[in-house]
Amino acid sequence: MKIGIFFGGTSREREISFAGGRTVFDNLDKALFQPVPIFVDSLGQFILLDWQFIYKGTIRDFYPPVSSQPPSLHHLQVYIESLGELSHDEKFEAIAKVGRKIDAEQLPLLMDFAFLALHGPGGEDGAIQGMLEWLGIPYSGSGILPSAFGIDKVAQKNLLKATGQPTPDFRVLTAEAWDYAAVGAGYLKSLVKQLGLPLVIKAPHQGSSLGISILKTEDPAAFEAAVQKALFRRKVARAEWTSLTQAAQVAWVRQLADIREGIGLPVVAVTGKAGHGAYFSIADIQQTTIYHPESLLNFLNLSFEEGADTVSLESTSGETQVLIESFVAGREFSCIVIENQHGDPLALPPTEIVKGEEMFDYRSKYLPGLARKVTPIDLPEDKIQEIRKACEKMFRTFGFQVYARLDGFYTPDGQIFLNDPNTTSGMLPASFFFHQAAEIGLNPSQFLTYLIRTSLAARQRGGLKPVQLKRQMQLLDEAVEARQSEATERIRVAVIMGGYSSERHISVESGRNIYEKLSSSAKYAPVPVFLTGSAQEHKLYVLPVNVMLKDNADDIREKIEHAEAGEAPHPILERIRREAGTITSTYAGQALAQPRRISFEELAQLADEVFIALHGRPGEDGALQVELEKLGLPYNGSGVASSSITINKFETNKRLREAGLLVAEHRMANKLEWQADAESFYRSLETQFPYPFIAKPADDGCSSAVKKIKNRAELEAFCQLIFRSEEDLLPAPAEVLHLGFKEEFPQKDAFLVETLISRDGAAHFLEVTGGLLTSYDEDGLLDIEVFEASEALATGEVLSLEEKFLAGEGQNITPARYDVDPVERQRISNEVKAVLRRVAEVLDIQGYARIDAFVRVRQEGEVEVLIIEVNSLPGMTPATCIFHQTALAGYTPYEFIDRILEFGKARTAKMVTQ
Structure with missing residues (x-):
């Protein structure tokens, strides 16, 4: 069967959808199915995506293509909607760089079945389900009506109330009432009186905890901020903006343009003086639509220079309502419900979400380690059964089909509150979707096969091509049975x-x-x-x-x-x-x-x-x-x-320097020196390394505890943390270093100090990460293939673990943008690759590796490559940029892994014969 995988989409969850689509693409049983990747861009266009782009870390890494984008002074990545109103030819040209544009009527020629990995509006609201019904293509998950209910939190609440099922009390505030001060100063007081505190303030048509706030006190300013967040609006005052440094202003714009944490672009900007209690000013209003983050930065600067008191920004894809709920104090859980072989709902074991924050937000859902997921929820068996039965009842009430993810709370007095059902769950490898299916013994590949079979049955029950789908199910059943009885030597x-x-x-x-x-x-x-x-x-x-x-x-x-x-x-x-x-x-x-x-x-x-x-x-x-x-x-x-050399960054730097390669000035800083005389220890480092400098563990990988130290306070905090005797982090030093929630910080007896590598007057300056693969030639000699390096863009002072390895987090451009001229870019790239090859030779790297470096390109064209570190076992997460690089060289991820394994066997055989 040809399975069209729809992923990406128009919603704010498009990055998770993109990563989920990749999971489905990789895990479909290739003996049964042929995956057909249909990337849906944020304009709603269907693109038959070239396979190599499936393995990019984020959508913005490949689309819109760099060649379609205007120059960005601050290297701000954008989605295609930030290019403004594009002509038909401009859209076609952008799509042609990554795949082929597909019109809706062409879809039946490409696929037998549509697997929907889309989230939010445009994916879970019944719209695409209706189109597929019209085209006669069977699809995964719920049909049109339950999908429409599943995306609308207000409609859900009303249905739950009407059917007598428990749900937190709620009120709905319209954007119109908010804008025109139809709600007065006493509105918040009235809400608190009716619903109590805290209040949960939500965007009613979004998923994944987007646009949600918890209001703990009766604070009008905090309430206004929460309402603006739910409506995807932001207001900035002149004093706030002008107090920011230029770098902070760029960071502010980058965060606002982020579709997960900000409000996204395009925005309608309104300048003027905000009226009391109203979002828009009544007089002297000027409205401008802004598409690109660079344009927004320039607009804000110009507006405040020309005397605006405030600038109000509203996303063009915002909300028209705000849902305000009573806060439920209880244990949070999530439960996947599937249809069994008879079409009846079967609740899988509910998972409790144990988190460090009160809200299970977007990052906590999708980044491993930020929240603990306990399956099943730690309750007596009869109580878990109550949760399961409540979830199965909601599944029936809403008419869901095939599967759904139902979230809820179990309160101290034993009440179960269900809310926010999702007709498409996140499909990352360890998401609830696969995590709970594994508890009945299905791996991701097997679970996807079951869902496709169950979806065919659901569509047939709904009257879609009943004879054809019956035959399709028979053929699939036969293929599954044959697959089970296979006896292949692997x-x-x-x-x-x-x-x-x-x-x-x-x-x-x-x-x-x-x-x-x-x-x-x-x-x-x-x-x-x-x-x-x-x-x-x-x-x-x-x-x-x-x-x-x-x-x-x-x-x-x-x-x-x-x-x-x-x-x-x-x-x-x-x-x-x-x-x-x-x-x-x-x-x-x-x-x-x-x-x-x-x-x-x-x-x-x-x-x-x-x-x-x-x-x-x-x-x-x-x-x-x-x-x-x-x-x-x-x-x-x-x-x-x-391996024993490359694990030690100090020894690696020393070997490379001795071989004539460029590395940062470096030294080890030891715990015994610090304990003996901390003041002398600090002064010694400050004498050799002017602030800012880099401090990091010498024998841990990647970005673990890598910090840019800017002053004595940060140096002291770093030493206190890395030299601490207890496992728990010390709160005060952690605050000084702005450690994130659940950020790991190892304990060591020494750490590495390096000079901060800077532009130093170069015409081009960028951080790159380059992968390589080795093999033996016909004479048994080692051959090193160096791939095109990726340009790594950090949102903070150094690249984080999440940015390097997790889907939707990192920003990588492959190949690296050394120059706008293609010939000159390739010349520089060849010089960089020659240096990386030399590093591999000096360190006797075998198999594969990732080498991180800074590249300076001087005005006259001279290239300087300064090596940061070498990873002999680089991260192999689905989003890591080594797969972007191997794709350019023509290797699928599987083929790359296969070559790595084949080299290992060849090396072992070579060792035996020597």
């Missing part, structure tokens, strides 16, 4: 993930991605293995799929500990697995097992080779490689000697 690959470093969560993301790429192939049979323990003792565990798909490394470790303590599976899980037994036996074929500890010797019996998906220590330091070589197990990445 290469067993142990994918080792996790670890105990500050990058353990990213390692799990990498490992899962490798597992999923290999499991959808005909060549490999991956075995998920989790590593935990300490530097003194590495503990290995074979994971069942439900444990592998826990939210993060800490959750996986906790499940392992429970299993080792002899805890039986939760009785509710046993019940649900029995209820889903027919589904599991049909699509998975075997029951779930418990995590099992294994020795390295047992690993060699389980696997033919190993893919190490660990980052930092252990994994990149050579210790694990020593154990694998003892057993003759081929592995990915560099050998023992090279």
